Amino acid sequence: MSHEDFPTEQHAVVTCGLPYANGDLHVGHLRTYVGGDVFARALRKLGQRTAFVSGSDMHGTPVAVNAEKEGVDPETFALRWHEKYEETFPRFRVEFDNYGHTHDETNAELTREIVRTLDERGYVYEKDIMVAYDPEEDQYLPDRYVEGTCPYCGAKARGDECDEGCQRHLEPGEVVDPVSTITGNPAEYRERTHKFFRVSELQEYLQGFIDRLEGTANARNQPREWIEGELQDWCITRDMDWGIDYPEGSVAPEEQRDGDGDSAERSSADHSSGRSPREETVDGEDDLVLYVWVDAPIEYVSSTKQYTERVGSDVYDWEAVWKGEDVSESDADSGARPTPSGGEIVHVIGRDIIQHHTVFWPAMLRAAGYNEPRAVMASGFVTLGGKGFSTSRNRAVWADEYLDEGFDPDLLRYYIATNGGFQQDVDFSWEKFQERVNGELVGTVGNFVYRSLLFAHRNYEGAPAGVEGVSDGVRERIEGAVADFGEAVNDYSVREAGGAAVRLAQFGNEYIQRNEPWKLVDDEPEAAARVIYDCVQIAKAVAVLFEPIAPGACERLWEDLNEDGSVHEVGLDAALEPPAERFDEPTELFEKIPDERVEELNEKLEARVAEATAADEEGDEAEDAEATANDEEAGTDDLEPLADQRISFEEFQALDLRVGEILDAEGIEGADKLAKLTVDIGLEERQIVAGIKQLHDLDELVGERVIVVANLERAELFGVESNGMLLAAGEQADVLTTRGDAVPGTKVR
């Protein structure tokens, strides 16, 4: 192991992947934040000085697009979500020392500073690239404003990644046959000058880095393919208004801020025209904004900085943590490991953003002279009934929803933190939730501390006096649990950190059961007192060890134990310090979840998912209706231009068009739009797949005359063979039919 075990002398910072200010939080998101919170608390228990920070990710095209849809400016839109998150996290006892956002001044300033450093050190160069551009709307189309075909695998791809095919990250200008996602217009490529970060020069460094990176295995393995293959330089600018301006040396920061304000005003006044990407100005002045993945991770640093600004650098020094000893310019791209003088940086993220944290981000840090992350913990996803969450279909358990049901946040924390390995996907169901709460939290932990403290209170009004201290066996057992806890933290296993406490409580139950103090009280009062003293000690240790997972419950337990101070602040030593000799009747730490409750929750969930799916469909229809209306009003404006290219009569004759009659029509399961049709085309019956499921009452189509391209190559869609193509007009799939009574099979010409 190339790193010292926790706790170390250095300060640590634990960060959580920034939530993207674009929608509600659900239990899946919470997995990462709870994981980070548990880990940060656990580090503190070990005695490691730790800052726990995060912030909202405000920039990027999806925010801009969705703000436009709502007719507000991106800042207003993103801030609204930011405030929501800021308020939600503490309700799950995810307590950041600082929670900022990427659009605040601290981050804007630090981002410009870091980028300027990269620039000065020669890590940035300019390159003219072809950028997708919508000539009709006169705007550039960065990232998700454009989609087209992946140049590597041929699948349909978004502008920034081949999300449906090979999963490759796509650089601007790479996507083939680009189309604007805003207008649907085919886009053309125009040459623009952009900034590139020489990631390729840091390849040797990154190879060393990935080998010494700690955390979960997936974070270390997934980026290998990139780091050990050929690293591409990274385009770090975009043609947009929304974001942090590229820090041109000649432009003073103040002016840039003004620029931001301007753009916000402009886009809010201008939203109806639906444009937010940078419009080219008359003089063609480059108004480049930094790519969102540049300023987003810098927020980790900015947020730490804000924390220091609040508490003072004598309490926590962000610069010592993040900067440490700067690597000299000439050394940066060597594989040499930086002097380990900085802090322990631990990133807790979802497994979908591993590459950003193990390639681009450490490269930036290194090149700018910052300290490298010690560990990346990448969590698996949360599934629902074995299937993935689908926010669009409302197939999810939302954070608010959970709280509204009145459940203690600790229950969910326990469930998602310990139900499986951190990098493993965990399944959520109310049944399993109930099982673990009732069995482990109530039956094992809650029951043990309650029976112990109640017995102690009734017979001794607290921990029995006159006992010399814990018995050796129990002491060893507690020490063992403390050791397990420490090991778990060093293994980055939040699951095991929780397990140590639960197993200790389990031991407590065995211990009290074996010694039966209730039988001893009368005949052997001293023996009884010793047993109960031991039990109270175990309960106290449980409070200390379980605090990272269940901070609320442990706070109550700490009070029940009549302990001074805060259970959140005590270290592991407290586990073996003598318990109080006086305390009141204890409370029940956790409550059982009755079966009826689970049934009710399941019904609710199912009903909502069904309803939302239906509403989704209606929504689509409404949108479609709107689109139709627009089509009519818009007249010729929205029509595709006529093809310039003329074809020969022979080429036309190559099409075998036939009249057909629909004999049967049914939807294809799993597909939103595809329908399977059986069509009689005179000489034979054909099975044809057509994308008309939502646009037609399928039953009404039966008997309808249609025009079919009979000699189109066969294709398979959703595993269903399509042997021909049904002709239809426009977005609404207005199906072509015959005016007279041409019989099926008649050739069309």
Added chain:
RNA sequence: AGCGGGAUGGGAUAGCCAGGAGAUUCCGCCGGGCUCAUAACCCGGAGAUCGGUAGUUCAAAUCUACCUCCCGCUACCA
């Protein structure tokens, strides 16, 4: 079809990265105990040749190759 993740007693999970006592924990099942405790708790038991095949090794759930099956995301106007 592509990418990713899995396959361990009835169900759910750990262990595999750093091979070595026929294997963890939870739920369920069977039998017993206890009554301090939120019908909680404790003890004992049945039950897996760790997906298949072939290798490497003195030794493989753990390493290598191939295969099968499952799941997730994608798949959509042919």
